[in-house]
Amino acid sequence: MHPFTYTRVDDVAAASAAVTTDVVARAVQTPDDVAFIAGGTTQLDLMRDGVWSPGSLVDISRLPLTDVQVHDGVLVVGATVTMAALARHAAVRDVAVLRDSLLLAASPQLREMATIGGNVLQRTRCRYFRDPTVTQCNKREPGSGCAAIEGTARTHAVLGVDAGCIAVHASDLAVALVALDARVRLSGPGGTRTLPVAELHVRADQDPSRDNVLAAGELITHLEVPLPEARSGYLKVRDRASYEFALTSAAVVARVEDGVLEHIAIGLGGVGSVPWRATRAEAVLRGQRASLALFEEAATAELADAFTVPGTDFKPELARRTLVRQLRDVTEVTA
Amino acid sequence: MTTTPTAPASTTPVIGAGITRVDGPLKVTGAVSYADDLAPRDALVGVLVGATITSGTVTLVDASDALAAPGVVAVLSHHDAPSVVRPNEASADDRAPRPPFQDPVVRFRGDYVALVVAQTREEAEHAATLVHVSYDVDEPVVDINDPRAPRETDDPAGADSVRGDLARGLAEADVVIEADFVTGDNTNNPLGLFAACAEWDGEALHMWATTQWPSNVADCLAEAWGIPREDVRVECPYLGGGFGSGLRPWPYIHAAAMAARTVGRPVRVVLSRPQMFTGVGHRPETVQHVRLGARRDGTLTAVEHTATIPVAVDDDNPENVVSGTRQGYAVEHLRADVDQVRLHVSPPGSMRAPGEAQGNFALETALDELAVELGIDPVELRMRNEAVTNPDQGDLPWSSKALDECLRRGAELIGWDERDPAPRSMREGDQLVGYGMAAVSFFYFQQPCTVRVVVRRDGTAAVHCAAMDIGTGTYTIVTQVVADRLGLEVGDVEVVLGDSSLPPSPPAGGSGLATAISNATALAVAQVLDDLGLDPRAAPGRDALAGAVGGRDDVSAEATADQPDPDQLGMSPSGAFGAKFAKVRVDADLGLVRVERLVSVIDCGQVLNERTARSQVVGGTVGGIGHALLEHTVTDLHAGPQTGRITNAHLADYLMAVNADVPDLEVEFVGGPDRLNPVGVKGVGEVGLCGVAAAIGNAVFHATGRRVRRLPITPDLLL
Numbered sequence A: 001m002h003p004f005t006y007t008r009v010d011d012v013a014a015a016s017a018a019v020t021t022d023v024v025a026r027a028v029q030t031p032d033d034v035a036f037i038a039g040g041t042t043q044l045d046l047m048r049d050g051v052w053s054p055g056s057l058v059d060i061s062r063l064p065l066t067d068v069q070v071h072d073g074v075l076v077v078g079a080t081v082t083m084a085a086l087a088r089h090a091a092v093r094d095v096a097v098l099r100d101s102l103l104l105a106a107s108p109q110l111r112e113m114a115t116i117g118g119n120v121l122q123r124t125r126c127r128y129f130r131d132p133t134v135t136q137c138n139k140r141e142p143g144s145g146c147a148a149i150e151g152t153a154r155t156h157a158v159l160g161v162d163a164g165c166i167a168v169h170a171s172d173l174a175v176a177l178v179a180l181d182a183r184v185r186l187s188g189p190g191g192t193r194t195l196p197v198a199e200l201h202v203r204a205d206q207d208p209s210r211d212n213v214l215a216a217g218e219l220i221t222h223l224e225v226p227l228p229e230a231r232s233g234y235l236k237v238r239d240r241a242s243y244e245f246a247l248t249s250a251a252v253v254a255r256v257e258d259g260v261l262e263h264i265a266i267g268l269g270g271v272g273s274v275p276w277r278a279t280r281a282e283a284v285l286r287g288q289r290a291s292l293a294l295f296e297e298a299a300t301a302e303l304a305d306a307f308t309v310p311g312t313d314f315k316p317e318l319a320r321r322t323l324v325r326q327l328r329d330v331t332e333v334t335a
Numbered sequence B: 001m002t003t004t005p006t007a008p009a010s011t012t013p014v015i016g017a018g019i020t021r022v023d024g025p026l027k028v029t030g031a032v033s034y035a036d037d038l039a040p041r042d043a044l045v046g047v048l049v050g051a052t053i054t055s056g057t058v059t060l061v062d063a064s065d066a067l068a069a070p071g072v073v074a075v076l077s078h079h080d081a082p083s084v085v086r087p088n089e090a091s092a093d094d095r096a097p098r099p100p101f102q103d104p105v106v107r108f109r110g111d112y113v114a115l116v117v118a119q120t121r122e123e124a125e126h127a128a129t130l131v132h133v134s135y136d137v138d139e140p141v142v143d144i145n146d147p148r149a150p151r152e153t154d155d156p157a158g159a160d161s162v163r164g165d166l167a168r169g170l171a172e173a174d175v176v177i178e179a180d181f182v183t184g185d186n187t188n189n190p191l192g193l194f195a196a197c198a199e200w201d202g203e204a205l206h207m208w209a210t211t212q213w214p215s216n217v218a219d220c221l222a223e224a225w226g227i228p229r230e231d232v233r234v235e236c237p238y239l240g241g242g243f244g245s246g247l248r249p250w251p252y253i254h255a256a257a258m259a260a261r262t263v264g265r266p267v268r269v270v271l272s273r274p275q276m277f278t279g280v281g282h283r284p285e286t287v288q289h290v291r292l293g294a295r296r297d298g299t300l301t302a303v304e305h306t307a308t309i310p311v312a313v314d315d316d317n318p319e320n321v322v323s324g325t326r327q328g329y330a331v332e333h334l335r336a337d338v339d340q341v342r343l344h345v346s347p348p349g350s351m352r353a354p355g356e357a358q359g360n361f362a363l364e365t366a367l368d369e370l371a372v373e374l375g376i377d378p379v380e381l382r383m384r385n386e387a388v389t390n391p392d393q394g395d396l397p398w399s400s401k402a403l404d405e406c407l408r409r410g411a412e413l414i415g416w417d418e419r420d421p422a423p424r425s426m427r428e429g430d431q432l433v434g435y436g437m438a439a440v441s442f443f444y445f446q447q448p449c450t451v452r453v454v455v456r457r458d459g460t461a462a463v464h465c466a467a468m469d470i471g472t473g474t475y476t477i478v479t480q481v482v483a484d485r486l487g488l489e490v491g492d493v494e495v496v497l498g499d500s501s502l503p504p505s506p507p508a509g510g511s512g513l514a515t516a517i518s519n520a521t522a523l524a525v526a527q528v529l530d531d532l533g534l535d536p537r538a539a540p541g542r543d544a545l546a547g548a549v550g551g552r553d554d555v556s557a558e559a560t561a562d563q564p565d566p567d568q569l570g571m572s573p574s575g576a577f578g579a580k581f582a583k584v585r586v587d588a589d590l591g592l593v594r595v596e597r598l599v600s601v602i603d604c605g606q607v608l609n610e611r612t613a614r615s616q617v618v619g620g621t622v623g624g625i626g627h628a629l630l631e632h633t634v635t636d637l638h639a640g641p642q643t644g645r646i647t648n649a650h651l652a653d654y655l656m657a658v659n660a661d662v663p664d665l666e667v668e669f670v671g672g673p674d675r676l677n678p679v680g681v682k683g684v685g686e687v688g689l690c691g692v693a694a695a696i697g698n699a700v701f702h703a704t705g706r707r708v709r710r711l712p713i714t715p716d717l718l719l
């Protein structure tokens, strides 16, 4: 690990905006040289592995962003709320897709450390990215190539990728969030703004070197999650029964009235360079009479243009089956 | 002194009882001292720098930036490190792992090219990133199937065997089954990172190092430095798991000794997790071929089992993949053959049930295929071919064998009768249900062990031996044997282990230590009682012992338990036997395999301590589930700069079984004391792991109708 300075911003007396601005002022000057740290479960790994060695680390874990509230049917979650705390919250208990995306992630110890803001901004687990002795990585060194393409790519993405980078965005929570039409509130040098989570991340086939659209020094302060008036669920498929990232996952939010899919929203995990909103599948399903055959058709449509390499060639099929299964289980349609 | 086994058999209840570990309170309160905890407080910290190429030559190690970094005291590399001799392993003629920095050659990715010594760990880690290494790069060969890899066919593992005439056996068969199997590399991954701290006092070397075999490390260090053995002391009272990775004097141990020599102060070297994947051995991948010939009634007429395993370009690793096949079943015509191919991979070593784990998977899967082909129940097939005598040792009778009972009892416990033998015939909702089984005939391994028993003036006793307790319960069982035979309370016995200055021991490995040390202890107890003028059979008790010691401080005796000679004894020394039965659920669409039940019935002779023995089987079974479904060290094979790099050298990416993968494990012991040795023990450290992968794989076949001949069995193979 390289030497760095450490600053904790924990002035709870001051307004969060003021603290945030102070942080931002430093971060803007040399973007890559300053990093925020919240729970540290991603950030510290990156530093220990020598992947990202900022000269200055700004600890935001004491910022007063730890509230969870419900306003007008919208769940508002402070960015430093831990995954464990959010999963325990009364308002989340009945939103299966949200609750399970949290409880099926990582381990209890990690969930007690890890924050909501850090979770959606976690960086890819690609082991080529996370080893600085690997010289080909377009995410770390734009233009250097991608070692994963011909390498070990079992956990890599097949949607929103091309031969330039096949890194997966590994957050489970973010997959549920895109299916819930959630938004992030941002605060940065240019002021505050609100973005759909579905627009927060940058697809690898667009620009592998950028994970997200945050400006230098911009912070996530809150999540806004409209509570669904629909049934939902999160299915996570992985080798190990617990404590593993998804090989594939499906977040489904659906309301069936008189056999017709009145509302449908789908997020896919483990397959996308971003938390994947399955708009093609949704288009097949929306307003249609729910049936297993239709679910098959929708899932097939979503994965039709998947980009695979030898290591990932099983993934479209596994993802397709994962989605069909979860559509069936959430809608309880069995024929 | 060396004695032939004459000590009396045990009678009192302290043997077999599930007493809690004598070291348990120390462990759970954190009071236990691991090797690294004993390092002198003023020790400097060494951090190793690994090669970032897979094959080639170091042309320059430029340490100038590192030396200028804060806290750095020295940087060692092949340019300036002390020269040492490459030693041989204590037990065999095999070369020990090559000490580092003796030449500029890079033999695998991660091979050590430098050691940075600094005041603190953080400083050393930082400076390690500032060491600039230049290379001449050669093209590495890392793929086991690469025809360019040099192939050693002259039986380096002592594994090959020919019995009868294979062609004849095949000709006599009504049915021949033939299949190829592949098992992946696995990494031991004990939780405790390995550490070594060296301190020189003139020409004497004191070492605190993670090891499963202090005597061997001391022997090798003495040979490496050309100093008298008594001037080397290696201490390791406890270690945080080994699973075989601590059996050899790995290069990092030498690095600590070199650094301490160079800087004239104690230096401790702690490996990083990625270095634990390349620096302390691993279970090598295998490519195997099995051919079975049988009559309609299930009688085996021919068995052929061949295997290819990798070995490092400049190392030896005798890994006997076919030992279980050679002795497993009564078959007249057999050919077993293991070839090694030399690759630019980090040196493989032992990992729990080395060879046996991989070989058993292939053989017991093939037997399942044969059972299906013949329409014979798989349990019945094993029983019909039972080796009543050891076919691999001149058909000598076994010293003990209760495999038949293991099979019967296991079938009963799992409810084998409820199984519909037709594949893919049992379904509950989305879940396909399957049952599978495998048998294990674990090899016998014992090496000489010397133990000193001391009876003190107050009638209490102490036991001294260099052996390691690797978390298996050695402290506890030795305590029990002594308490039993001297008639003492458990609390009146002090056991001191893990120090090469004590009487020499074999490794805590090969499931051989419990047998060796318990018998040596029993012999030493008999000797000391004899010396005290007491009846060696009487278990005299504390007062009588104190009386016999009289005015002396203490009275002690040493005894060595030797390797028995089968021909002289007229019997074949038995290892443990076992039967594994698995019930699995496989998601019909998603290919997810979950183990619902796992039954192990084990014949390990006299159970010294029900609790620690059961723990061994439970732990082994957890490892077996990982072996079957999860664990896989993945090396990049495609040509290019990443060739030979392990892609998942990280605990988040190398998947070991977690609680959610492991059902309540059912363990039962059958059989009785082994006839061979006075205590009647057979090792139980590895039999728990063997057979689990085949039982699970066979259950997956029964559930799905899909035969997977590859480990680990992952969902993508079942789609």
Ligand SMILES: Cc1cc2nc3c(=O)[nH]c(=O)nc-3n(C[C@H](O)[C@H](O)[C@H](O)COP(=O)(O)OP(=O)(O)OC[C@H]3O[C@@H](n4cnc5c(N)ncnc54)[C@H](O)[C@@H]3O)c2cc1C
Pocket: A035, A036, A037, A038, A039, A040, A041, A042, A043, A044, A060, A079, A080, A104, A105, A106, A107, A110, A113, A114, A115, A116, A117, A118, A119, A120, A121, A122, A123, A170, A171, A172, A173, A218, A219, A220, A221, A243, A244, A245, A246, B652
């Ligand atoms: C072994 C392991 C297993 C895991 N398994 C899973 C899993 O199964 N599913 C899953 O979803 N995740 C998993 N994770 C990832 C884990 O959930 C994330 O590491 C965690 O959520 C990150 O939160 P943190 O607070 O620790 O973030 P940090 O590590 O502190 O930060 C992560 C990144 O986000 C930035 N950041 C943090 N907060 C903010 C903010 N408010 N505004 C702007 N930038 C911010 C930081 O600068 C940093 O770059 C796993 C992690 C590990 C180590």
Ligand code: SF4
Pocket: A124, A126, A127, A128, A129, A136, A137, A138, A139, A140, A145, A146, A147, A148, A149, A164, A165, A166, A167, A208
């Ligand atoms: S997949 Fe992306 S992150 Fe991984 S090596 Fe390729 S470019 Fe880098």
